Structures are given as structure tokens and as C-alpha cells.
Amino acid sequence: MAKKDGGIAFNLISHQKLEHLSSSDKLKYILNEVKEGRILVLEHGLTPTEQAKLIEHTMKEINHDTFIGIEIGGYENEKVGFFQRVFGVAKKPRMTVIGPAHLLKMVHKDNDMIETTIIPGKGAS
Amino acid sequence: MGILERFRESKFSKMIKKVFGKSHAKIGIYGPPNVGKTTLANRILRDWTGDIMGSVSEVPHETRRAKWKNNIRINNGGSSLTMDLVDTPGIATKIDFKEFMNMYGMDKDASRMRAKEATEGVIEAIRWLDDIDGVVLVMDATQDPFTQVNVTIIGNLEARNLPILIAANKIDAENASPATLKSAFPQHPVIPISALTGYNTENLYTMMVKEFGKKRHKKRR
Ligand SMILES: Nc1nc2c(ncn2[C@@H]2O[C@H](COP(=O)(O)OP(=O)(O)OP(=O)(O)O)[C@@H](O)[C@H]2O)c(=O)[nH]1
Ligand SMILES: [Mg+2]
Numbered sequence: 001m002a003k004k005d006g007g008i009a010f011n012l013i014s015h016q017k018l019e020h021l022s023s024s025d026k027l028k029y030i031l032n033e034v035k036e037g038r039i040l041v042l043e044h045g046l047t048p049t050e051q052a053k054l055i056e057h058t059m060k061e062i063n064h065d066t067f068i069g070i071e072i073g074g075y076e077n078e079k080v081g082f083f084q085r086v087f088g089v090a091k092k093p094r095m096t097v098i099g100p101a102h103l104l105k106m107v108h109k110d111n112d113m114i115e116t117t118i119i120p121g122k123g124a125s
Numbered sequence: 126m127g128i129l130e131r132f133r134e135s136k137f138s139k140m141i142k143k144v145f146g147k148s149h150a151k152i153g154i155y156g157p158p159n160v161g162k163t164t165l166a167n168r169i170l171r172d173w174t175g176d177i178m179g180s181v182s183e184v185p186h187e188t189r190r191a192k193w194k195n196n197i198r199i200n201n202g203g204s205s206l207t208m209d210l211v212d213t214p215g216i217a218t219k220i221d222f223k224e225f226m227n228m229y230g231m232d233k234d235a236s237r238m239r240a241k242e243a244t245e246g247v248i249e250a251i252r253w254l255d256d257i258d259g260v261v262l263v264m265d266a267t268q269d270p271f272t273q274v275n276v277t278i279i280g281n282l283e284a285r286n287l288p289i290l291i292a293a294n295k296i297d298a299e300n301a302s303p304a305t306l307k308s309a310f311p312q313h314p315v316i317p318i319s320a321l322t323g324y325n326t327e328n329l330y331t332m333m334v335k336e337f338g339k340k341r342h343k344k345r346r
Pocket of ligand 1: 162318
């Protein structure tokens with residue numbers, strides 16, 4: 001966990017920053033940032049396959065004294081059409097927030113709003 | 126590839142299997158920890174085979190290895206479904222061993238061991254997603270349904286055009302709100318049940334035969 005002098009880093013990541021990366025590089029980038037104690041808001045979220053991979057990678061990285069996992073929440077995009085579904089085109093998710101579970105807590109999520117809190121006393125100095 | 130293997134791989138062979146109904150569905154019971162997956166698996170087995178799947182506990186991550194039983198036949202009026210049923214470990218995005226100590230009074234070593242095994246269980250559950258033909262996604266009707274775990278499971282199945290039934294479990298509990306689950310996931314059937322008491326499980330069985338008996342074009346990831 002990164003020692004922070006000035007509070008908790010909260011970074012807004014444009015889709016341009018991630019779109020040229022392969023899925024695996026994208027996940028590596030995200031997980032590294034989160035393990036460093038940063039909270040990320042992605043302009044474009046992850047595909048369902050990427051979400052599943054991210055959970056898998058997170059499980060491998062859990063170290064019970066320093067990293068207990070992630071908190072993540074995002075919006076799904078509008079419905080994809082029938083033909084896209086038949087051909088396996090995944091829904092493209094929109095805005096997504098990801099952070100280390102010891103800092104970020106999902107309070108409530110519905111179709112219109114994601115409510116989170118940042119857990120005080122664990123990095124905000 | 127020999128002629129025999131080639132035949133097994135061929136469309137024709139798949140068609141024969143369809144016609145004679147020999148291929149059967151591999152159905153996964155999925156969901157976050159502690160929602161009642163194993164309780165439901167045990168109930169399905171008790172109702173249809175007299176068997177049991179695994180142990181149940183109020184402590185999350187009780188199931189840490191996937192377990193399965195083959196050739197379970199469910200009847201519904203004239204139609205039936207033969208399936209292999211997989212009970213998977215609860216999927217989570219975080220696992221904190223201190224929770225086992227502080228909330229359930231487990232000692233430190235046991236808590237750490239449970240947490241470690243739980244991380245492996247999550248990975249196993251996710252890997253099984255590649256191998257199944259349909260999912261009963263169990264949710265706890267007393268809790269907020271929009272969790273990342275639910276969204277991720279649904280998203281992966283939708284991307285491969287596989288059927289999902291949502292079992293809104295624990296509706297015997299006083300604060301259960303199956304209506305919230307129904308409005309949260311309007312695109313999939315939501316069946317309120319109590320795996321504990323058996324309430325409305327006939328309805329779940331009817332839906333399983335209907336939804337998992339259908340042939341679909343499965344997409345590989
Ligand atoms: N009230 C009520 N409790 C239930 C019901 N189904 C399961 N439970 C309880 O919920 C707890 C968890 O049940 P499990 O079947 O172990 O849950 P699980 O989803 O398999 O959990 P993991 O294996 O840890 O992922 C136990 O205490 C069960 O008795 C139900 O329909 N109603
Ligand atoms: Mg279980």
C-alpha cells in the first residue's frame with residue numbers, strides 16, 4: 001500500500017488512455033494502480049470478460065495483510081440488439097469506479113446512481 | 126484426426142445428439158457468497174435424487190471447491206431435463222480474513238486458511254463459466270442486488286447467449302424484497318424461492334426445464 005502524504009489519489013481515466021492497450025495490459029494497469037491505493041474512475045468500463053479476468057487477477061494478488069481485494073461498480077450500456085447478441089457482441093459498459101476494498105466502499109447502486117464512500121482513517125492523512 | 130473423432134466433432138453428430146436428446150445441459154449454480162447456493166443444490170438433489178451436494182454455513186465462503194453431480198433428471202409434466210449440476214464457490218471481489226475472526230469468531234490461522242482457499246474458489250468458479258450451458262444465479266432477496274458479481278456473471282452469460290434464471294432466495298426472511306430483484310433484472314426470469322423451506326421451488330423446476338431444455342447456439346469466449 002502506498003504511503004500517502006496528501007490523501008487518497010482519485011484518478012479519472014479517459015477512454016483514450018486505455019483504448020490502445022490490450023485487455024491484459026489494461027487489467028495490469030488497473031490492478032497496479034488499485035494496489036498502490038488509488039481509486040480510478042474509468043470513462044469506459046470493462047467488458048464482461050475483462051471483469052471476470054480482473055476478479056481472477058485480484059484473487060491471485062490478495063495478500064491478507066496488504067491487499068484484501070477491490071471494490072468495483074459501473075453502469076451497463078444500453079441494450080445491444082438481437083443480432084449483436086447472437087454474434088456474441090458484449091455490452092460495452094460505461095463509467096466504472098474501481099478502488100482498493102480497504103479504501104472504497106460501495107454504498108448503493110441502481111440504474112441511475114452509484115453511491116460510494118471512502119473509508120476514512122486508512123490513508124487520508 | 127481419425128474418422129471416428131471427426132464424426133464426434135461433426136455437426137451431424139451434434140444433430141443426432143439433439144434429436145435423441147443425449148446431450149444434456151451442464152448447469153451452474155452461481156452467485157455471491159452466502160446467498161444459499163449450496164442450500165439450493167442440496168434441495169434440488171434431495172427432491173430429485175435423494176443425494177446431497179455439500180455443507181452449508183452462515184459463514185461466507187463455505188464452499189471453496191466446485192462440486193458437481195451428474196445425470197440429475199427433473200420432470201415437469203410431460204417434459205424433463207437431464208443435467209449435470211455444479212455448485213460453485215461464491216464469487217467475490219474482496220476477501221478479508223479479519224471478517225471471519227471478527228464476525229464469526231474463528232481463530233487467526235483458520236481465518237487465513239479459509240480466506241486463502243476462498244480466493245482459489247473464486248478463480249475456480251470463474252473458470253467453470255467457460256464450461257457450462259446455463260446458470261441459476263442465486264441472489265439474496267434481503268440484499269442490494271446490483272453487485273458487481275451479479276453484473277459480471279450476467280454479462281458473461283449474455284455475451285455467450287446462454288440462459289440465466291435468477292433465484293431470488295431467502296424470501297422466507299422478513300426483510301426480503303423479491304420485487305427489487307425483479308425490477309433490477311427485467312431481462313431475465315426472476316423466481317422468488319426459499320431454498321431453506323422449499324417454498325416455490327416447483328416453480329423454479331418448471332422454469333429450469335423450460336429454459337435449460339431449449340437448444341441455443343453457445344458462444345465460446
Ligand atoms: N432464511 C433463509 N436462509 C437461507 C436460505 N437459504 C440459505 N440460507 C442460509 O444462508 C446461509 C448460507 O447458505 P449456503 O447454502 O451455505 O450459501 P452459499 O451460497 O452456498 O454460500 P458459499 O458456499 O459460502 O458461497 C446459511 O446459513 C443458510 O442456512 C433461505 O431460503 N432462507
Ligand atoms: Mg456453498
